[in-house]
Amino acid sequence: MPAMPSEVPSTDVPSARESPAGDAAESNTGRKFPCPGCGAKLDFDPGQRALNCPYCGYAEQIDPSAEAVRERDWEEYWKNADSRGATIEGRSSEVQCKACAAVVLLEDKVVTDKCPYCGNDLENKPVSAESMILPEGILPFKVDLKRAKNAFRQWVAERWFAPSDLRHLADLGQLNGIYVPFWTFDSMTYSHYTGQRGDNYQEMETYVDHETSSVPDGRGNMVMQTRPVTKTRMVTRIRWTPASGEVDHFFDDVLVCASKSIPSDLLAELGPWDLQNCEPFQPQFLAGFQTERYTVDLKPGFEVARSIMDGEIRSLCCADIGGDHQQLHSVQTQHAAITFKHVLQPVWLAPYRYRDKLYRIAVNARTGELVGTRPYSFWKIGLTILFVLAIIGFVLLFASAVRSAPVASLLSFPVSDFIRPLNFGFFSAVGQFSA
Ligand SMILES: [Zn+2]
Numbered sequence: 001m002p003a004m005p006s007e008v009p010s011t012d013v014p015s016a017r018e019s020p021a022g023d024a025a026e027s028n029t030g031r032k033f034p035c036p037g038c039g040a041k042l043d044f045d046p047g048q049r050a051l052n053c054p055y056c057g058y059a060e061q062i063d064p065s066a067e068a069v070r071e072r073d074w075e076e077y078w079k080n081a082d083s084r085g086a087t088i089e090g091r092s093s094e095v096q097c098k099a100c101a102a103v104v105l106l107e108d109k110v111v112t113d114k115c116p117y118c119g120n121d122l123e124n125k126p127v128s129a130e131s132m133i134l135p136e137g138i139l140p141f142k143v144d145l146k147r148a149k150n151a152f153r154q155w156v157a158e159r160w161f162a163p164s165d166l167r168h169l170a171d172l173g174q175l176n177g178i179y180v181p182f183w184t185f186d187s188m189t190y191s192h193y194t195g196q197r198g199d200n201y202q203e204m205e206t207y208v209d210h211e212t213s214s215v216p217d218g219r220g221n222m223v224m225q226t227r228p229v230t231k232t233r234m235v236t237r238i239r240w241t242p243a244s245g246e247v248d249h250f251f252d253d254v255l256v257c258a259s260k261s262i263p264s265d266l267l268a269e270l271g272p273w274d275l276q277n278c279e280p281f282q283p284q285f286l287a288g289f290q291t292e293r294y295t296v297d298l299k300p301g302f303e304v305a306r307s308i309m310d311g312e313i314r315s316l317c318c319a320d321i322g323g324d325h326q327q328l329h330s331v332q333t334q335h336a337a338i339t340f341k342h343v344l345q346p347v348w349l350a351p352y353r354y355r356d357k358l359y360r361i362a363v364n365a366r367t368g369e370l371v372g373t374r375p376y377s378f379w380k381i382g383l384t385i386l387f388v389l390a391i392i393g394f395v396l397l398f399a400s401a402v403r404s405a406p407v408a409s410l411l412s413f414p415v416s417d418f419i420r421p422l423n424f425g426f427f428s429a430v431g432q433f434s435a
């Protein structure tokens, strides 16, 4: 980390904020935030919330914008469909990964040769960035590389039965900082539902049971005899009655990932995101980080949001019906006052391959939350099973020798209680083991 400069050049500092974002669409030249001290490229430093020069130490604070993040009106957007596209300044070209189809927006004059999502070589030729809906909001990187690497190392160290290569990967710390595109949708919903309400009630029921007893057979012997007996019992039944009604609900910031290159289960675990801290987009926040262009378009994005809202509306309808059980036959929902925005959210990603299978480790660069998929070392697991079996065998042998009892009777002996501490100690040992 370069030290803060003692002298910050104050004259003719080119401000990246002096031109409105729309200009980039016309000029298509982009901008790369040159250092006013030495001309080198400035990168965004999450720790200082500033554009930093790695060579001369120049730092330029990025002030929080006074404006609020703008939501776009859905109806208005589709009416003015011609004027909606632009490119992000400083990202005038893009390249699509052949392997995972991610579209990486390339930072001007910065060479990117690997896909940040899957780690494959970017074989396609970069092309001019297509115009797109510009981001309205951004959650800037907050967790820096050092903190992400530490989280990564700790995670790897805590994985039992991980192949040793995983440790190497952690040592290398191959983490890519990437802004992942998301859509958020707001919608006022009005739903009409029909269904049934089920209320429990108790009822006395008669039933026939069979009882067996021994009775004398008249010749001085007792014999077993089974006869039917009528009995009663309380049972719970459901009384169904028709139900219908209206449910209104306002949805705020329903979040949909606009990238197809991060598995959805991994993404779900990365959340929640502090969307309330979302800032108006400024291209400076992207400097030095990868950015993906959304591959889930606005309309398919809204369909995903709609299915999320539908699920919640169904629960609201059930709550409205009340009773002990509910059935919904139909739910008709109208959406009004839909607004949306394109938001970039920061993730540290480490894609890695083990025996030709792709695994990923991701760190939420706002909260430091780490999630990942990992391979298992089968020989480590196998060796452990053998070791545990050997201990069980030893314990059985030992116990049988001490009690000189048949081994079969020892099966009722609480072996598991005896073994657990040994077992646990061994697992811990494996966790530290590296071959
Ligand atoms: Zn400099």
Ligand SMILES: [Zn+2]
Residues within 6 Å of the ligand: 097, 098, 099, 100, 101, 102, 115, 116, 117, 118, 119, 120
């Ligand atoms: Zn890829």
